[in-house]
């Protein structure tokens with residue numbers, strides 16, 4: 130357990146466990162598994178087990194060391210050295226850097242000669258050459274993709290992303306409409322919303338405010354006189370929280386969603402200036 134490699138092994142394994150957990154487990158309440166106490170406990174447990182494993186390994190190695198004869202030891206050392214030489218990483222490295230055999234003038238001289246000047250062959254290192262080949266392949270792929278088959282370039286990608294984002298924004302707006310309240314509410318004028326507001330009005334409000342908003346139990350909603358305020362914010366508030374106590378206008382916020390209140394409020398405001406059949410006398414104050 131003294132060797133450097135033991136620590137490296139432990140760290141690598143712990144990191145892999147962490148990365149896998151982060152990737153595979155999704156705790157809804159934790160941004161990262163690192164904040165999850167159960168995960169930390171689990172990781173700690175693995176750490177202890179690895180420590181135990183590494184120290185056992187160390188002890189075994191030492192025992193083995195003492196049991197082996199001197200010759201055998203030398204043999205193993207030699208084998209290790211050979212393995213190191215033939216290590217695949219080393220081989221790759223040598224292949225990439227190349228040999229400097231060409232520095233030997235007898236091998237590296239080019240055959241041609243001009244005015245007594247001989248060219249010395251000093252080949253480029255293989256890694257450079259490979260890189261060059263890679264750029265050629267890249268260039269062909271690039272040319273083919275963008276210029277022959279007209280693949281999507283940055284501008285196309287931008288517009289595609291933008292279109293996608295717009296769709297998502299619309300989706301979000303659809304779910305976020307109920308965030309309106311009496312402070313943030315705005316008057317809706319699109320036909321669709323007014324149509325939906327009308328449906329709500331005809332099912333819930335008609336009995337007291339009349340089919341055309343002319344009023345009966347409730348006040349006339351088509352004139353410019355308002356008891357509780359005629360701007361969309363006030364109207365929203367009245368519909369949501371009700372009229373004055375004992376007057377009969379209940380709070381609708383328990384049965385209507387904010388977006389529905391917004392629509393029905395916008396609808397009744399769209400009735401402003403219309404002429405109902407049996408208009409109720411104005412109540413409240415004139416509001417422009």
Ligand code: HEC
Pocket residue numbers: 329330333334335336337338346347348354355356357358359364367368371372373374376377378379381393394397412413
């Ligand atoms: C049970 C009868 C009744 C129903 C149903 C009813 N209202 Fe009313 N509404 C009233 C009365 C009564 C008032 C007057 C409240 C007051 O004087 O405080 C009123 C007031 C209002 C006002 C304020 C008018 C003003 O002059 O300030 C608005 C806006 C309104 N109602 C909208 C609605 C909407 C929208 C619905 C349907 C979701 C609805 N009401 C359903 C009886 C009703």
